[in-house]
Amino acid sequence: MPLTRRTLLATAASTLAAPALPRFAWADDTPILRAAPAVAQIAPKGYGTTPIWSYGGMIPGPEVRVRAGERVRRRFVNDLPQPSAVHWHGIRITNAMDGAAGFTQDPVPPGGTFGYDFVAPDPGTYWYHAHARSWEQVSRGLAGPLIVEEAEVWTGLEGAATREATLMLADWRLQEDAALHEASFGDLHDWSHAGRLGNTVTINGSIDAAIPVRRGERLRLRLINSATARVMPLRLPGLSPVLIALDGHPVALRAAEEIVLAPAQRADVVVDVSPEMDAPLPILMDTGRDEWIEIGALVDGGETPLPPQDGPVRALPMTMDHALGLTAPQEEVLRMEGGAMGGLRRAHLGGVDRDFRELVAARRVWAFNGVAGDMDAPAFRAALGRTVRMRLVNDTAWAHGIHLHGHHFEVLSRGGRPDPHRDRRDTVLVMPDEPVEIAFIADNPGRWLLHCHMLGHQASGMLTWFEVG
Ligand SMILES: [Cu+2]
The missing domain is CATH 2.60.40.420 (Cupredoxins -  blue copper proteins)
Structure with a gap:
């Protein structure tokens, strides 16, 4: 037998039992x-x-x-x-x-x-x-x-400072001994409500993150919500953040006193750190009970202060052509049903119409368009290059963060009112009784998932797919 890497490894593993291999x-x-x-x-x-x-x-x-x-x-x-x-x-x-x-x-x-x-x-x-x-x-x-x-160096931070920081937020459910609460993985009560909410929020893995900054600098913060269920309203008091991107995509510049990140959502903001900063600047999060807690802080890293930034924050360059062609789009509806206090009576599961009791027994307590997570057929098909306009209707008592794979979309309206910003996103938070209209160009061929990014909801029925081309 010729000595290949594979046989060498196999031989070594079997005869030498080298533990460090x-x-x-x-x-x-x-x-x-x-x-x-x-x-x-x-x-x-x-x-x-x-x-x-x-x-x-x-x-x-x-x-x-x-x-x-x-x-x-x-x-x-x-x-x-x-x-x-x-x-x-x-x-x-x-x-x-x-x-x-x-x-x-x-x-x-x-x-x-x-x-x-x-x-x-x-x-x-x-x-x-x-x-x-x-x-x-x-x-x-x-x-x-x-x-x-950015492919070209973005000049929005030019001048005195060019720094940025990535802040990845996470939500953990810890026991008293600091271990993860494993007994409640897959808990159907969690899944039928808001999802698996934790009791410990971290930034970059730390419960008391101290992000070093330089006084006087202009800083780009990349905020990422990696939680599986927690919607995070955030504030950066004393920093007057300017929003420059959502879910990676440039947006019309605007002040962002409060930044709401559903699971999987991101926001890029630019902040000016005062040259006179004399105390840590807290990062605050609303726990959901209108109680703002500090989850981390920007702290003086000890470098020589810079003079204050005087120029306006500049927008990121728009990088994508997105002529949506909304004159005759393909119209789709995604209706969310189920969950606690949701009134879901029946849904399709395994191709069969089931009552709610059967759905609970199968751990499928949510539905999209009357189907509780069956994957045998797509929610819709779209020809390559077709513009799809989709109405997301939340007939449940809970918020859902709806994510399309492989595509980004534009938010056209919320609660029946045109959205003034028309942000481009890949995940949108849909509140009960507030339909959201989105549109996208189906320009990426393949079969793509479409699901709630409250991941327990996804696992218990809020999962479907669409096919492009
Ligand atoms: Cu959901």
Whole structure:
């Protein structure tokens, strides 16, 4: 038998039993993204550590950063006890690289690998996360930032400062011993309500994050909500943030006294740090009970202060042509039903009409258009290049963050009123009784998931797909 790397490894493993032998060796130079159990200090020091699952042994996972138009290549190595796959959230990606386990690719089994290789076409703030049992795997820590820099150096920060900081927010449900509350993974009460809300919010994995800044500098903050259920209203008092992008996409500049991030949503803001800053500047989050708590702070990093920024914040360059062609779009409706206090009586499951009791027994308590998560047929099909206008109707008692894979969309209206900003997004928060109208060009061929990004909702019925081309 010729001696190949494979046989060499097999031989070495069987005869030498070398404990330090790497499980994988790659002839190419593709960077490895390894998912594996790890330990993190999430609770304050002195409270013990938290066993988690992570990419690269850290939370959040290692930042993946490229310029727009460049390739992202990662050899995903699954050292988890479960199958997994990596979804590159918000990227207009080729379908085979989308990372939806069991849908665009086979789940990567424990011990297995998968090569991700795609072009990141649009600059912006994105993220990557597990897309297999994501309600569990993301809750355990499998998420990281994916930053696509502007192809040309953006001059919005020119002058005295060019810095930026990525702030990845997460929500953990910890026990008193600081371990994750594993007994409630998959809890149907959580799923039929807001989802698995945690009790500990972190920024970049830390419960008391101190983001070093330089006094007088103009700073771009990239905020990412990686929580699986928690909607995060955020405030940066004393900083007068200017919103420049949502979900990676440039927006019309505006003041953003309060920034509301649903799970999976991102916001880029520019802040001017006062040269006279003499105390940490808190980052506040509303717990949902109109109670603002400090979840981190910008602190003086000790560098020589800069003179104050005097020029206006500049908009990011618009990078995409988005002539939506709204004269005769394909019209679609996505009606959300179910959940606690939702009044869902019946829905289709397994191709059969079921009553609510049967749905609960099957752990499918939500429905899109009367279907509780069946995947045998798409919600709709669209010809390549067709403009689709979709009405998102929330007939439930809960908020939902609706995410389209492979595409971004424009928010046309909210609650029947035209949206003045017409932001482009990949995830939109839809409140009860407030229909949202979106439109997008179905320009990315393939089969794409469409789901609620409250990941317990996704797992219990709020999942469907659409086909382009
Ligand atoms: Cu939902």
